Amino acid sequence: MSSNVITASVRQTDAKPWVDELHQWLATVDHKRLGILYIVSALMFLVIGGVEALIIRIQLMHSHNNFVSPEVFNRMFTMHGTTMIFFVAMPFLFGFANYLVPLMIGARDMAFPRLNAFSFWLSFLGALLLYFSFLGGSGLYGAGNAPDVGWWSYAPLGARAFSPGA
Amino acid sequence: MARNSGVKNGRKEMSARRTKSVLSRCWQIVLLPFWSTSALWAVGTDGTPSNGTNIFSPASTPAKSIADLSIFVLVITGIIFVVVFALLSYSVVKFRMRAIDAGREPAQVYGSTQIELAWTIIPTLIVVVLFLATARVIHAVQDAPEPSDAVEVTVIGHQYWWEFRYPKLGIVTANELHIPVSNPSHPTPTFVQLLSADTDHSFWVPELAGKTDLIPNHPNRMWVDPQRTGVFLGQCAQYCGTQHAKMLLRISVDGPEDFATWVRAQQKPGVEDAGAIAGRGVFERNACMNCHAVAGTPADGRFGPDLTHLMSRTTIAAGAAENTRDNLRLWIQNPSAIKPSSLMPSMKLSDTDLDAVVSYMETLH
Numbered sequence: 001m002s003s004n005v006i007t008a009s010v011r012q013t014d015a016k017p018w019v020d021e022l023h024q025w026l027a028t029v030d031h032k033r034l035g036i037l038y039i040v041s042a043l044m045f046l047v048i049g050g051v052e053a054l055i056i057r058i059q060l061m062h063s064h065n066n067f068v069s070p071e072v073f074n075r076m077f078t079m080h081g082t083t084m085i086f087f088v089a090m091p092f093l094f095g096f097a098n099y100l101v102p103l104m105i106g107a108r109d110m111a112f113p114r115l116n117a118f119s120f121w122l123s124f125l126g127a128l129l130l131y132f133s134f135l136g137g138s139g140l141y142g143a144g145n146a147p148d149v150g151w152w153s154y155a156p157l158g159a160r161a162f163s164p165g166a
Numbered sequence: 167m168a169r170n171s172g173v174k175n176g177r178k179e180m181s182a183r184r185t186k187s188v189l190s191r192c193w194q195i196v197l198l199p200f201w202s203t204s205a206l207w208a209v210g211t212d213g214t215p216s217n218g219t220n221i222f223s224p225a226s227t228p229a230k231s232i233a234d235l236s237i238f239v240l241v242i243t244g245i246i247f248v249v250v251f252a253l254l255s256y257s258v259v260k261f262r263m264r265a266i267d268a269g270r271e272p273a274q275v276y277g278s279t280q281i282e283l284a285w286t287i288i289p290t291l292i293v294v295v296l297f298l299a300t301a302r303v304i305h306a307v308q309d310a311p312e313p314s315d316a317v318e319v320t321v322i323g324h325q326y327w328w329e330f331r332y333p334k335l336g337i338v339t340a341n342e343l344h345i346p347v348s349n350p351s352h353p354t355p356t357f358v359q360l361l362s363a364d365t366d367h368s369f370w371v372p373e374l375a376g377k378t379d380l381i382p383n384h385p386n387r388m389w390v391d392p393q394r395t396g397v398f399l400g401q402c403a404q405y406c407g408t409q410h411a412k413m414l415l416r417i418s419v420d421g422p423e424d425f426a427t428w429v430r431a432q433q434k435p436g437v438e439d440a441g442a443i444a445g446r447g448v449f450e451r452n453a454c455m456n457c458h459a460v461a462g463t464p465a466d467g468r469f470g471p472d473l474t475h476l477m478s479r480t481t482i483a484a485g486a487a488e489n490t491r492d493n494l495r496l497w498i499q500n501p502s503a504i505k506p507s508s509l510m511p512s513m514k515l516s517d518t519d520l521d522a523v524v525s526y527m528e529t530l531h
Contacts, residue, residue: 069506070408070409070411070506070507071408071506071507074405074408148408149405150405154365154366154404154405156364156365156366156382157365157366157405157406157407162325162364162365162407
């Protein structure tokens with residue numbers, strides 16, 4: 001074909017580069033995508049919390065077992081409880097609500113889509129922050145260690161007097 | 167033609183047989199839990215053998231009321247379960263979709279005032295009954311009046327051991343409680359006041375009573391009236407730190423003479439054994455007496471358990487180890503070997519000092 005012929009523009013059929021796809025997911029404010037993000041992150045933390053539960057169960061299999069030390073065991077049940085409630089059960093609920101409720105009531109999206117997106121990413125950051133605490137205690141100054149006061153953290157055990165640095 | 171009708175009849179028979187077999191399988195599944203637990207029903211609360219912590223073998227009125235209430239609630243909810251499950255299974259099987267139903271709507275039934283009234287009023291009545299039964303048990307346990315001759319014990323929870331004081335008898339001991347048995351016709355209950363020195367704990371001896379928390383700055387009260395002698399085991403039931411799991415309780419219910427003997431022995435000051443002078447010297451020179459007390463000596467520390475009658479106890483470290491010479495030696499040499507993160511420090515004694523102190527401890531009957 002000669003080069004000075006103007007051809008009709010052909011619709012781009014190449015696959016979107018994965019960076020664009022990823023960016024769309026990370027920057028979405030669409031309630032359906034946020035719902036899916038909530039549920040996927042909840043599933044991820046379900047696995048992590050499940051591993052903590054398995055560690056608890058293995059330690060409790062025999063009496064006088066020493067699969068993990070008492071300190072680690074206390075961290076395990078604390079983190080398992082916190083994870084399952086705040087990072088699995090509640091995100092599942094929010095994920096379903098985000099996805100289904102606007103559809104059920106005939107709305108176009110949630111009322112404040114960007115706030116919605118911000119809420120999801122903030123909760124995800126909170127979960128990462130909690131799990132970052134595992135890295136402390138082995139020399140990372142000021143990072144403490146994972147909490148070991150139970151997921152309810154009753155005072156006075158959870159207060160400064162009995163949990164310095166936690 | 168004959169063959170065709172035979173096939174048709176065969177199909178009808180097959181579907182009828184399939185319905186019957188599905189129904190019979192459903193009933194087998196429904197009844198399976200009841201067959202397997204019928205053995206449990208056959209054993210009454212009084213006949214169940216005790217292993218120290220068996221909640222189906224209550225020995226004291228609070229525990230008995232709770233156990234009886236639980237069985238009552240279990241029976242009611244069990245009946246509800248059977249009824250609901252039976253209705254559900256029946257409906258699921260009887261009204262399942264068949265091939266001839268394809269494309270047709272089931273019958274649209276729009277409510278029935280009688281049935282709706284029934285399934286509102288009957289559950290309300292059940293809830294009222296359960297509420298009243300529970301309220302009665304709670305009132306009977308919590309508001310029981312204290313008779314004037316009841317044994318009084320003050321329990322102070324520490325991380326990770328129990329301090330027991332008998333204010334009227336002048337006794338201080340730790341981790342192992344002795345109380346008199348109570349005859350139902352002339353009850354001699356033990357009333358317990360619960361205090362805490364540091365964090366929350368909970369006093370739980372399953373065969374004697376429910377759990378009652380020990381909360382700092384908030385005294386709690388509970389009582390028991392054990393009706394058989396023996397040893398009852400319990401543990402701390404509110405997470406209190408690293409060694410919460412090794413903060414065990416050992417309650418010895420004695421007959422009246424045994425209890426009186428025990429009280430007299432505990433009221434005596436520490437035994438003065440001339441042979442243990444060296445050990446006593448080690449005990450007083452190191453920091454031991456800052457935390458521990460031995461009646462009749464200058465040692466009067468209150469942070470750790472009272473050691474005046476250490477040898478009258480069957481376990482050490484709040485049930486973490488048996489009270490033998492080897493365990494005692496290991497405990498004093500390095501508490502973390504038995505109870506890591508226990509608040510007792512290792513004083514890094516030399517072997518001679520260690521043996522002397524253990525010998526001294528062994529004289530404290």
